[in-house]
Amino acid sequence: MLIDRITEGLRDPELAGRLSRQIHDAATRPLRLMEVCGTHTMAIFRHGIRSLLPAEVELISGPGCPVCVTSAGDIDQIIDLADRPGVILATFGDLLRVPGSDCKNLAEARAEGANVEIVYSPAEALKIAQATDRTVVFPAIGFETTIPVIAATALEARQKGINNFKLLVSHKVVPPALYALLGDPELAVDGLICPGHVSAIIGEKAYEPLAAKFHIPCVIAGFEPMDILSAIYLLVRQIQDGQARVENCYGRVVSREGNPRARAMIEKVFEPCDAQWRGLGAIPGSGLALRPDFSDLDARTAFGLVFHDVPEPKGCRCGEILTGKVKPPQCPLFNTRCTPTRPVGPCMVSSEGTCAAYSKYGGL
Numbered sequence: 001m002l003i004d005r006i007t008e009g010l011r012d013p014e015l016a017g018r019l020s021r022q023i024h025d026a027a028t029r030p031l032r033l034m035e036v037c038g039t040h041t042m043a044i045f046r047h048g049i050r051s052l053l054p055a056e057v058e059l060i061s062g063p064g065c066p067v068c069v070t071s072a073g074d075i076d077q078i079i080d081l082a083d084r085p086g087v088i089l090a091t092f093g094d095l096l097r098v099p100g101s102d103c104k105n106l107a108e109a110r111a112e113g114a115n116v117e118i119v120y121s122p123a124e125a126l127k128i129a130q131a132t133d134r135t136v137v138f139p140a141i142g143f144e145t146t147i148p149v150i151a152a153t154a155l156e157a158r159q160k161g162i163n164n165f166k167l168l169v170s171h172k173v174v175p176p177a178l179y180a181l182l183g184d185p186e187l188a189v190d191g192l193i194c195p196g197h198v199s200a201i202i203g204e205k206a207y208e209p210l211a212a213k214f215h216i217p218c219v220i221a222g223f224e225p226m227d228i229l230s231a232i233y234l235l236v237r238q239i240q241d242g243q244a245r246v247e248n249c250y251g252r253v254v255s256r257e258g259n260p261r262a263r264a265m266i267e268k269v270f271e272p273c274d275a276q277w278r279g280l281g282a283i284p285g286s287g288l289a290l291r292p293d294f295s296d297l298d299a300r301t302a303f304g305l306v307f308h309d310v311p312e313p314k315g316c317r318c319g320e321i322l323t324g325k326v327k328p329p330q331c332p333l334f335n336t337r338c339t340p341t342r343p344v345g346p347c348m349v350s351s352e353g354t355c356a357a358y359s360k361y362g363g364l
Helices: 002-010 013-024 038-046 072-082 107-109 123-132 148-161 174-182 196-202 204-216 225-240 262-269 292-297 299-304 318-322 352-362
Strands: 031-035 058-059 087-091 115-118 137-139 165-170 192-194 218-220 245-247 270-277 279-288
Touching: 002 192, 002 225, 013 225, 031 148, 031 225, 038 058, 038 352, 058 225, 072 087, 072 299, 072 352, 087 123, 107 115, 115 174, 123 137, 123 148, 123 165, 123 318, 137 148, 148 262, 148 292, 165 174, 165 279, 165 292, 165 299, 174 196, 174 204, 174 279, 192 196, 196 204, 196 262, 204 218, 204 245, 218 225, 225 245, 245 292, 262 270, 279 292, 318 352
Parallel strands: 031 058, 031 192, 087 115, 087 137, 137 165, 192 218, 218 245
Antiparallel strands: 270 279
16 A cells, blocks of 8 residues: 555655754754653654664753643543533543542542543544443543544533533643743753644644744654655755744645634634643633533533632642653653552653653653
8 A cells, every 4th residue: 555655655664864964963962852742752752762862962851741731720620520410521641640630530439439531532522422321421532633533422412412421621732832832941952853643734834924933944854764764854954044934844634724624613612711821820822611502511500610729739839841841751750659550740640741751661
């Protein structure tokens, strides 16, 4: 198949070595490059990308894991709903072990009798609602990549008149978070490796105002070794040339305009709102809420939930890790009190979490 041939080329060791040498030649001063995608973080570790880079190029992980950036207050609301009588909480599995402010998680709530179902899509949660009289709540967490699917599920629930299906919406959108991140004087980043999946929806032009305002190069990358190495090379070359523009290394998936149909579906169901990010705090316009026409699907309204801003677990530096200010080994809990089998912070829980990647691959 064609896709197999493409993937094979993107993992060619000889091509990777050649591009690695070009990066070594081009990097003449220390550079800090941030990948803004949890899937990139895992791919960088899994393929040993750091071992192919010169000492001058440092890769740091940003707020690219949707579970990780979900605030502790939002996690508390999810666990609260799971404990409500008559509620079935239908959730993706990566939320199961994320602890709330009192260290309790959904797995423990389920062990205590809460009705928590693991689903692989919001459509599956909707099917559960069709088969029961109980209220089924789906925690809607994710970036632009997954939001269209959840919007489609909301439209289907409306069309079929399924009134016992609710959404607990904690969606985040990426560009406002990047503005907040780059506006932080404590963070020195020379270039951004932009997320491939998100960019497929929002398009490469979404980063152009960001690149212009902060004079920072942005390169969209896929997830194969050559995708990532190509993005690093283009960033290094732009920086050395004093340029700051948006380039696209993932043209087989990402276009300049993105996916207008997916964005139209999002806009039909959701509207912008302020959102609380773990590590970044409240960011105006960085979240999505259900539009008034869809308020009957809002779990917060249905159950009278009130958001409470709660602190990180004592000693946990997950918020600083998400903003690239520290690396996991600098957290006193890393691989001691906080481990993959007993995580304290969400960065150790999620399959896209930076701490999980460092723990699994040894920081290489």
